[in-house]
Amino acid sequence: MNSIVTIQGVEKSFGPVQVLKSVDLSVTRGEVVVIIGASGSGKSTLIRCVNGLEAFQKGRIVVDGRELPCEEDRELGDERMLGEVRKGVGMVFQQFNLFPHKTVLENITLAPMRVRRKSQSDAEVFGMKLLERVGLKDHAAKYPGQLSGGQQQRVAIARALAMEPHVMLFDEPTSALDPEMVGEVLDVMRELAADGMTMMIVTHEMGFAREVANRVVFIERGRVLEEGTPGQIFDSPREERTRAFLSRVL
Numbered sequence: 451m452n453s454i455v456t457i458q459g460v461e462k463s464f465g466p467v468q469v470l471k472s473v474d475l476s477v478t479r480g481e482v483v484v485i486i487g488a489s490g491s492g493k494s495t496l497i498r499c500v501n502g503l504e505a506f507q508k509g510r511i512v513v514d515g516r517e518l519p520c521e522e523d524r525e526l527g528d529e530r531m532l533g534e535v536r537k538g539v540g541m542v543f544q545q546f547n548l549f550p551h552k553t554v555l556e557n558i559t560l561a562p563m564r565v566r567r568k569s570q571s572d573a574e575v576f577g578m579k580l581l582e583r584v585g586l587k588d589h590a591a592k593y594p595g596q597l598s599g600g601q602q603q604r605v606a607i608a609r610a611l612a613m614e615p616h617v618m619l620f621d622e623p624t625s626a627l628d629p630e631m632v633g634e635v636l637d638v639m640r641e642l643a644a645d646g647m648t649m650m651i652v653t654h655e656m657g658f659a660r661e662v663a664n665r666v667v668f669i670e671r672g673r674v675l676e677e678g679t680p681g682q683i684f685d686s687p688r689e690e691r692t693r694a695f696l697s698r699v700l
């Protein structure tokens with residue numbers, strides 16, 4: 451169908467420890483998929499595989515028609531599609547990972563200038579639009595250290611959007627924030643979803659997941675145990691272990 455991310459039979463080990471076990475998951479264009487599961491279940495590893503930050507040993511991952519090389523292909527030097535996939539996939543981490551010695555606007559314009567070969571003025575015009583979109587246009591000349599955590603995370607989202615990605619991946623984007631700053635970041639993500647951005651989001655914010663997700667995927671010990679609409683997963687999970695997890699976090 452119209453899937454933009456296709457994950458088929460993906461297996462991933464770190465040394466002897468198997469972390470992903472035959473994971474199948476497809477994401478349709480414009481869909482918001484929220485991934486939930488206990489700490490250590492493989493959520494981060496899975497989304498890091500989707501933009502090539504981790505190599506996997508078996509299975510296939512295709513993003514926007516481009517197949518990511520598995521570990522063996524990478525070792526053989528076949529990294530052809532890796533860079534292309536990464537250009538089209540935006541990633542936002544728990545730790546914002548902004549460049550501390552660059553201004554907010556420089557953080558946003560760097561990759562479009564280097565990787566997309568945009569002119570500085572084009573990159574800055576687009577960067578200012580994005581800052582306006584995340585409510586930070588008055589902060590363009592500041593350094594990350596002068597901003598709150600919530601503001602820094604909104605800059606990180608703008609920085610990812612600056613590459614005009616087709617898919618956005620979020621790995622616990624609000625977990626490092628003080629509680630009063632969670633809402634402003636979720637608001638930006640909610641707007642992105644409303645604008646039709648395809649998103650894969652790892653989060654423990656179950657209220658947000660219920661409201662924004664088209665689909666919720668529960669991962670347990672490296673497997674997709676259950677997936678469904680938020681209503682199905684939160685109100686009537688099929689699996690006892692999904693129920694047990696939700697009773698711990700809700």
Ligand code: ADP
Binds near residue numbers: 464
């Ligand atoms: P989650 O994001 O769901 O908490 P992770 O994907 O971070 O889970 O981790 C899944 C498992 O893989 C854990 O057992 C973790 O210890 C292990 N793991 C993650 N990254 C590495 C790594 N770089 N080297 C070795 N083991 C790792």
Ligand code: MG
Binds near residue numbers: 495
């Ligand atoms: Mg994680």
